[in-house]
Amino acid sequence: MNAVRIPRSTARDAKRGNSGKGDLEVTSVWTPGSLTGVYWIAESIAAKDRNNLYRASCYLREEERYRAFCASYAIMRIVDDRVDGLLFRPYASAEDRARESSVVEAWHQVIAACLTGDTPAPGDAARTDQPYIGELLTAFARTVEQFPVPPELWDDFFAAMHQDLQRGQFATFSQYLDYAAGASVAPTTIYLHLISGEPSEEQGVFHPPQDFDIVRCGRALGRFAYIAHILRDLREDLTTGERGLLYLAADDMAAHGVTVESLRRDAAAGTASPRLRALVRELVERALTLAQEGRACLSTLDGRLSADRQFLLELIVGIYEGVLGKITSCSHDVMAERHRLTSAEKGRIARQIATSRGILLTR
Numbered sequence: 001m002n003a004v005r006i007p008r009s010t011a012r013d014a015k016r017g018n019s020g021k022g023d024l025e026v027t028s029v030w031t032p033g034s035l036t037g038v039y040w041i042a043e044s045i046a047a048k049d050r051n052n053l054y055r056a057s058c059y060l061r062e063e064e065r066y067r068a069f070c071a072s073y074a075i076m077r078i079v080d081d082r083v084d085g086l087l088f089r090p091y092a093s094a095e096d097r098a099r100e101s102s103v104v105e106a107w108h109q110v111i112a113a114c115l116t117g118d119t120p121a122p123g124d125a126a127r128t129d130q131p132y133i134g135e136l137l138t139a140f141a142r143t144v145e146q147f148p149v150p151p152e153l154w155d156d157f158f159a160a161m162h163q164d165l166q167r168g169q170f171a172t173f174s175q176y177l178d179y180a181a182g183a184s185v186a187p188t189t190i191y192l193h194l195i196s197g198e199p200s201e202e203q204g205v206f207h208p209p210q211d212f213d214i215v216r217c218g219r220a221l222g223r224f225a226y227i228a229h230i231l232r233d234l235r236e237d238l239t240t241g242e243r244g245l246l247y248l249a250a251d252d253m254a255a256h257g258v259t260v261e262s263l264r265r266d267a268a269a270g271t272a273s274p275r276l277r278a279l280v281r282e283l284v285e286r287a288l289t290l291a292q293e294g295r296a297c298l299s300t301l302d303g304r305l306s307a308d309r310q311f312l313l314e315l316i317v318g319i320y321e322g323v324l325g326k327i328t329s330c331s332h333d334v335m336a337e338r339h340r341l342t343s344a345e346k347g348r349i350a351r352q353i354a355t356s357r358g359i360l361l362t363r
Helices: 011-016 038-046 052-057 063-087 094-115 122-127 133-146 151-166 173-196 214-232 234-238 250-255 260-269 274-301 307-329 343-356
Strands: 025-027 360-362
Touching (some): 025 307, 052 063, 094 122, 214 274
Parallel strands (some): 025 360
16 A cells, blocks of 8 residues: 555454444545555546545545445446446447447446356456456455345346436336436445445455345435436536436426426526426435435444444435535526535535534544
8 A cells, every 4th residue: 555544543453344433533544546456456447537436435444445445336437437438429329339238248247257256258358348357357356255245236237237328218207216226226235235344254254234224225325316416417418428318207307397398498598497496306305305214224333333434424425415405505406507516515514424423534
């Protein structure tokens, strides 16, 4: 590691998973370039745009959890970026879509092999079109040995990626939730496995507490975060690629008298119509209800996690709640681009969470 400090706890404590549970100092420990070997590649991909999830994960004290996050998230980023690369093109032919679908399926096959402890087929590895495939799969295979997650979570993720390559607008909000099962619920649940897992009787293997309803929690928080995500990026998505991207369901739009044409007019004008604001308000309320459900599930872990893990879970949820709060404070106008959280506002959320938890937050 390069100049990485684990404050007020020992490396031996970190390996046991007991990284100072009575220690209420939380420090951002990791920076890109902290890891070496196969994990350096995964880390560089996971840290690519320094997004909220990566920055929050830098508070993890235990190297094995941080490595596991980088190894898992790097795979998701590579695949999602491939799909986005096609969706963002001015024009994508049927052949382009078929080619990208083949790459996504290759990734699915190599990940499925790692999850069962098998060696990925060389042909599938080659079809991923990833020059560092060997290093990435080595890091990933080590991760799933330590943090075994249900394979169906990865199946759901890849199903959503395939759906992205082919789908049009969601007809119903129920269809949207089905898509979110792979696009957001699966990644959220995998992350909860990495954060909540504790050492088990199996040497070096981590499992979530049995009384923690991780399935319900992942479903609620994944849906909550994804609604916040699509509302935050609504205007940007409408102007992306050949036809724009639209994650609002047709039945919700119809119920509020919103059409694709009216959305484009609002985007061009830089202001949301009263009808769109009413739809956004309803979706914000749905998301906050899901957040309450997720928080109720997380309460099972309260006082059982180390300070760093407790803080980062609160921070991630708090930032998405902050996104929804900022949208509300802007009268639910997501077209004027005043609704995005600034870095200063995110920092304020982090400090408020630390204060409420009696945590000394240092950098």
